[in-house]
Amino acid sequence: MAALISCEDLWKIYRLGDVEVQALRGVDLLIEEGEFVAIMGASGSGKSTLMNILGCLDRPTKGCYRLQGVDVGGLRADQLAEIRNRRIGFVFQNFNLIPRTSALENVQLPLFYRGLPLRQQRALAAEALARVGLQGRENHYPSQLSGGQQQRVAIARALVASPSLLLADEPTGNLDTQSSLEIMAILDGLNKKQRITIVLVTHETDIAAYAEREVVMKDGRILTDRKTPSRASALSVEA
Amino acid sequence: MPTFLLLTALTAVRILGRNRLRTGLTMLGIVIGVGAVIAMVSIGEGAKAAVAERVASMGTNVILVLPGAVTTGGVRGGQGGVVTLTTADAVELKKRIPLLRETGWARRDVMQIVHGNKNWNGTVNGISPSYLTIRGWSFTGGGPLTQQDLDTAARVAVLGQTAVDNLFEPGEEPVGAIIRINHVPFRVVGTLAPKGQSAQGMDQDDVIFIPFSTAERKVFGTRFLGSVGALFASTERPEDLAPAVAQIREVLRQRHRLQPDQDDDFFIRTQVDIGKVHEDTSETLTIMLFSIASVSLLVGGIGIMNILLVSVTERTKEIGVRMAVGATRRHILIQFLVEAMTLSVLGGCLGILVGMLGARATTVVAGWPTIISPETVIAAFVFSVAVGLFFGLYPANKAAWMSPIDALRYE
Numbered sequence: 001m002a003a004l005i006s007c008e009d010l011w012k013i014y015r016l017g018d019v020e021v022q023a024l025r026g027v028d029l030l031i032e033e034g035e036f037v038a039i040m041g042a043s044g045s046g047k048s049t050l051m052n053i054l055g056c057l058d059r060p061t062k063g064c065y066r067l068q069g070v071d072v073g074g075l076r077a078d079q080l081a082e083i084r085n086r087r088i089g090f091v092f093q094n095f096n097l098i099p100r101t102s103a104l105e106n107v108q109l110p111l112f113y114r115g116l117p118l119r120q121q122r123a124l125a126a127e128a129l130a131r132v133g134l135q136g137r138e139n140h141y142p143s144q145l146s147g148g149q150q151q152r153v154a155i156a157r158a159l160v161a162s163p164s165l166l167l168a169d170e171p172t173g174n175l176d177t178q179s180s181l182e183i184m185a186i187l188d189g190l191n192k193k194q195r196i197t198i199v200l201v202t203h204e205t206d207i208a209a210y211a212e213r214e215v216v217m218k219d220g221r222i223l224t225d226r227k228t229p230s231r232a233s234a235l236s237v238e239a
Numbered sequence: 240m241p242t243f244l245l246l247t248a249l250t251a252v253r254i255l256g257r258n259r260l261r262t263g264l265t266m267l268g269i270v271i272g273v274g275a276v277i278a279m280v281s282i283g284e285g286a287k288a289a290v291a292e293r294v295a296s297m298g299t300n301v302i303l304v305l306p307g308a309v310t311t312g313g314v315r316g317g318q319g320g321v322v323t324l325t326t327a328d329a330v331e332l333k334k335r336i337p338l339l340r341e342t343g344w345a346r347r348d349v350m351q352i353v354h355g356n357k358n359w360n361g362t363v364n365g366i367s368p369s370y371l372t373i374r375g376w377s378f379t380g381g382g383p384l385t386q387q388d389l390d391t392a393a394r395v396a397v398l399g400q401t402a403v404d405n406l407f408e409p410g411e412e413p414v415g416a417i418i419r420i421n422h423v424p425f426r427v428v429g430t431l432a433p434k435g436q437s438a439q440g441m442d443q444d445d446v447i448f449i450p451f452s453t454a455e456r457k458v459f460g461t462r463f464l465g466s467v468g469a470l471f472a473s474t475e476r477p478e479d480l481a482p483a484v485a486q487i488r489e490v491l492r493q494r495h496r497l498q499p500d501q502d503d504d505f506f507i508r509t510q511v512d513i514g515k516v517h518e519d520t521s522e523t524l525t526i527m528l529f530s531i532a533s534v535s536l537l538v539g540g541i542g543i544m545n546i547l548l549v550s551v552t553e554r555t556k557e558i559g560v561r562m563a564v565g566a567t568r569r570h571i572l573i574q575f576l577v578e579a580m581t582l583s584v585l586g587g588c589l590g591i592l593v594g595m596l597g598a599r600a601t602t603v604v605a606g607w608p609t610i611i612s613p614e615t616v617i618a619a620f621v622f623s624v625a626v627g628l629f630f631g632l633y634p635a636n637k638a639a640w641m642s643p644i645d646a647l648r649y650e
Contacts, residue, residue: 040436049536057563085565096647100257115243146294157564212561 003153004068004165004197005024005031005054011062012049012220021026023049024060033164034195038202038211038228041169047201048169055088055167056080068164085110089158091187093170097142103129104138105152110161128156131196132186140171148179159196166190168200172207210232244573251578262582265546268539269586269626271592273619275532277594280615281523282601285608290521293437294510297376300340301373304470304491307505323504325465326451328494329367332472335490338483339472343369344451346468348459352406352447354418359405363447365454369396373473381414381429384450392452396425399446400433402433410431421458421643425449480509536622540630543582547575547634558638559646572639579631580624587623591616 023046035185041047042100042219048096052058053065056072065072067083075083090096099108107125116124126138132152141152151171158166168187169170190209202208209228306323326344333342345366352359366371381397388395398406398413407413413427432441434443455461473481484507497505525557551558558571566574598609 010281050645055563057647078569081562081565081570083565085561090563096563097554098557109561112243112246113561113565113570115565117242118246120379142351161565 002073003030003066003114004033004035005029005199006066006199007054008065009063009064010050010053012046012053012058013061021184024053024063026063027217027222029215029222029225030150033197033199034070034191035198035213036191036198036200036211037213037214037215039209039217040201040203040205040208041217041223042203045217047217049220050217051167051169051199051201052163056083056092059062069152081113084145085113086238087160087164089155089166091151091154091166091168091171093160093173093175095142095147095154096223097150097153097157099142102139102141103134103145103156106142107157109157114161124160126196128160129153131159132156146179147175148182151175151183152186153192155183159190164197168198170202171200172202172204180207188239243570244577247574247577248581251574251581252579255581261546263531265542266582266586266589268542269536269583269623270531270539270590272536273590273623273628274593274597275535276529276622277611277615278597278601278609278618279404279528279532279592280525281594281598281609281611282607283528284610284615285522285598285611286521286524287479287518289608289609290518293435294518294606296390297624300474300480301510302472302474304472304485304487305506305512306468307503307509313619319614321549323495324470324491324594325463326367326467327465328491329467329470329472331494332470332487332490335484336483337639338474338479340475340485341373341375341436342470342472343367344453344459344467345370346459346466348387348454350421350458352402352418352420354406354416357406358382360403361402361405361447362444363449363454363458365459366448367451370471373471376434377432379430379432381427383429384448387393388450391454392456393450394423394425395428395450395454396420397428397429397431397448399431399444399448401445401448403430407603420449421633423457463597477511480511482492484509488514527595538577542625543579543627544630546582546646547579548637550578551575551634551638554638555578555641555646555649558641559617559643562641563647566635568639573636575633575635575638577616580627583627583630584620585625587620590623591619 003022007027009024010024010027010029014021014023018081025046027050028198029050031103039050049058051090053060054067056067059073067087070083070227072080072083084090094159097103104122104125107128108121111121111124126135129135129138132154132155134149134152140149142153145153166187171187172183175183184207187198187200189197197210200208200211203204208214211228214228215225304324324329324344329342329344333339343366345364347362347364349360350363352361352363366384368386368389371383376398379400384397386396396418398418403413406418407416415432416422416427419425431444431446437443443621449458451467455464470489472483473523474480487507489504492503495505498635562573596610598611601607602634
């Protein structure tokens with residue numbers, strides 16, 4: 001299997017005034033296509049920084065990140081925008097929907113920037129909403145939707161562009177247990193049925209249990225990287 | 240790209256529509272600015288047109304020759320101090336200068352005029368028949384003075400509107416009536432269409448025209464037969480005025496036997512000289528009004544920039560999300576520019592309306608003439624687009640150059 005993500009000795013160093021913060025200190029990571037990986041770690045362990053770099057939102061200070069064989073470090077800002085648009089879908093902890101904009105239009109956004117005709121944008125967005133079980137809510141505003149529903153809109157927005165990589169940053173962090181289960185079921189289904197690669201950041205072990213591989217980070221380094229043993233039991237909770 | 244622009248514009252309208260009060264107040268600056276520009280320029284243009292009309296009422300392509308000062312033993316007489324121009328000068332000018340379409344002459348005096356039980360103190364002009372055509376007078380009744388009237392020193396008169404109003408009852412027919420000028424009876428043969436005020440503010444209609452010969456022999460009397468108050472000439476085209484003036488000077492100097500070291504004993508004026516002063520004045524007025532109005536447009540633009548900066552800050556997170564799903568810098572830049580331009584264009588259109596209403600109100604209330612030319616409207620529109628573009632550029636750039644990760648994290 002081809003490596004979708006390949007990181008070699010990634011470093012990220014921030015400067016906050018005189019203080020130098022080493023958020024990543026030499027991370028090596030290989031993720032194959034179709035994998036479902038959970039990245040765990042305490043806050044400040046560097047997992048969000050790694051996520052931002054994987055999502056092409058941020059650049060590493062040092063080291064090489066290849067996405068589908070392309071060295072992302074050498075790309076211009078607009079080329080990165082295009083990669084985010086076509087290859088990566090984001091799901092955030094706080095949903096990050098655009099307020100006072102309908103669910104359908106939120107989902108249309110990646111297609112809008114891709115320059116598709118309006119009719120096609122609408123059709124694809126409606127289809128993506130149906131896939132997360134939100135048919136009939138196309139014209140609701142985010143404020144009219146529950147947290148779980150808002151997160152499902154966000155997933156639809158990530159899916160609509162048919163990305164090869166879905167990055168979920170604590171997708172259930174702001175949700176109650178029931179909604180969390182629903183969201184995880186959707187993500188699990190996407191990974192299983194559509195073979196979409198998912199990288200999930202979380203600090204909840206039961207959420208991480210949905211993944212088939214668990215990467216634990218500490219102080220900007222990868223501490224452990226192993227297959228998840230409890231996958232089966234986690235799925236039984238859902239059932 | 241066209242789809243993107245169209246949708247961006249629609250989104251911009253919707254976003255601006257959400258915050259009606261803020262949008263309205265921001266637009267108000269542009270509305271007032273553009274409205275002021277339109278109203279002020281229309282007042283300036285109106286003033287200019289009024290001056291142009293007055294100048295044109297003198298007749299077209301007219302050259303005026305006035306008797307000049309003569310220096311006698313070191314003492315300089317004022318303009319018109321001596322009689323130096325004669326009817327013979329006019330005839331000679333016509334003969335020797337082909338550029339001149341017509342020449343005429345006039346002499347004026349203020350006289351008491353009587354008709355029935357009414358009397359009026361008006362300006363009586365003894366003229367050559369050509370005078371009326373040179374000065375562009377038209378008739379409301381009767382006809383002009385003829386060459387025969389001049390040759391026979393006929394006692395006939397043509398009246399201006401003010402003279403008619405003061406000598407006749409309303410509705411009374413002046414043509415054919417007998418009036419007395421300085422006790423001499425005259426038959427009215429024509430009445431003139433009103434011209435209004437001259438560029439100098441004189442009532443041009445307070446006139447009575449009689450044949451020059453009649454005036455000289457029977458009304459005014461003369462010290463010197465054939466001496467005139469002024470010579471008039473006209474050319475076919477405006478560009479002939481300058482060469483004609485030069486030739487008139489040359490012929491007159493020759494006829495008056497002036498030595499090269501002597502000053503002219505006459506003055507030559509064209510309507511261009513006379514109108515220029517007034518036109519310059521109203522030009523200055525237009526520029527001044529326009530500058531004042533531009534300042535308010537500038538202030539309106541700053542208002543747009545201000546509110547857009549606030550909007551960019553407020554929507555930092557949204558900008559981050561848009562970047563995360565694939566918006567390029569250019570997309571973000573265009574989005575905010577379109578918002579700025581939507582504000583300024585809508586404001587500009589409203590401002591054009593307000594300016595037109597303001598100009599109309601000025602005409603109605605203050606009685607000043609105003610002119611709204613399509614050029615002004617187009618210029619105001621283009622100007623407001625430019626204001627939006629210019630003042631939107633900084634906030635839009637600020638939005639476009641945010642780092643996606645900082646924008647996303649912004650709380």
